[in-house]
Amino acid sequence: MKLEDLKKIREQASKDMELRQKQARVKIVVGMGTSGIAAGARDVLKALLDEIAARNLTDVMVTQTGEKGLASHEPMIEVHEEGKDVVIYGNIDADKARKIIAEHIVNHNPVSEYVIEVK
Amino acid sequence: MDDICAHITDVVANSVSAGAKKVFIFLEKSTIKNALHLKITDNGKGMDEETAKKVVDPFFSTKTGRKVGLGIPLLKGTAETCGGYFNLKSALGEGTEIDVFFTLDHPDLPPIGNLKDTILILTVSNPEVDFLFNIKNDVINFIFDTEEIKGLLDGVPINSPEVIKFLTNYLDEHLNFI
Numbered sequence: 001m002k003l004e005d006l007k008k009i010r011e012q013a014s015k016d017m018e019l020r021q022k023q024a025r026v027k028i029v030v031g032m033g034t035s036g037i038a039a040g041a042r043d044v045l046k047a048l049l050d051e052i053a054a055r056n057l058t059d060v061m062v063t064q065t066g067e068k069g070l071a072s073h074e075p076m077i078e079v080h081e082e083g084k085d086v087v088i089y090g091n092i093d094a095d096k097a098r099k100i101i102a103e104h105i106v107n108h109n110p111v112s113e114y115v116i117e118v119k
Numbered sequence: 120m121d122d123i124c125a126h127i128t129d130v131v132a133n134s135v136s137a138g139a140k141k142v143f144i145f146l147e148k149s150t151i152k153n154a155l156h157l158k159i160t161d162n163g164k165g166m167d168e169e170t171a172k173k174v175v176d177p178f179f180s181t182k183t184g185r186k187v188g189l190g191i192p193l194l195k196g197t198a199e200t201c202g203g204y205f206n207l208k209s210a211l212g213e214g215t216e217i218d219v220f221f222t223l224d225h226p227d228l229p230p231i232g233n234l235k236d237t238i239l240i241l242t243v244s245n246p247e248v249d250f251l252f253n254i255k256n257d258v259i260n261f262i263f264d265t266e267e268i269k270g271l272l273d274g275v276p277i278n279s280p281e282v283i284k285f286l287t288n289y290l291d292e293h294l295n296f297i
Binding site: 001003006009010013030037042045046049050052053055057058062063064066 | 120121124125128129132135136189190193233236237239240243244245246267268271272273274275278279280281282283284285287288289292293
């Protein structure tokens, strides 16, 4: 497997690829401050990326942010959706992250038991 | 902070918060030199001399509302416990470099952790930042350069599902020596 093989992906990718990224429907932000990392935010981020790759979710983007000041609820993730309130989930692990992708992102039903704030 | 990768993730998060657009991560595990050497260089906004001295103090943080920043002091403590050293160099407007050394066979040295996942999550969740990873042992020298990858992708975003899948497999195949 060589990096050159990326050219095949580029060729296969539709021409509107750049456009679809700019119009990402959902942005998921993972808290990656020191306390988030210590609490397991890396596993959460990896699980989100695995799900996005496995489900081919072209309109979902994952980014990271620093400390949010709620260290006791780490790892935390925020779900930003165009035209909707921001949903903040707390005390997330890899399994919960996968569930959030399946239920909230794909089926549009926020997982209320993990929600710590909506704003 | 139970492994070296947690520290790498933490330092890189600081670099990104400092506005870095390029981050260079060098990690060498050498049995011959009995050393684990980590160097992270960024082109973020940097710190003045006074601030650079303070970040190694566990009771200092620039974050508003929080008085304690633990990331850097923990890394310094681990390095010193493991018979190594921790150096931080920074210049305002130019960037920051940390240079950390651990004795490889020290019983208190934490495991390196999952480097493949670390490289993947850092590069994909910070698509606007360019990363150059140089990972080596006594035999193999592995380079992972996101500028090269983005060049090959020619406009297709690095955080696209297809690319995440490719990079996961690529790292799985090539990063098994450390």
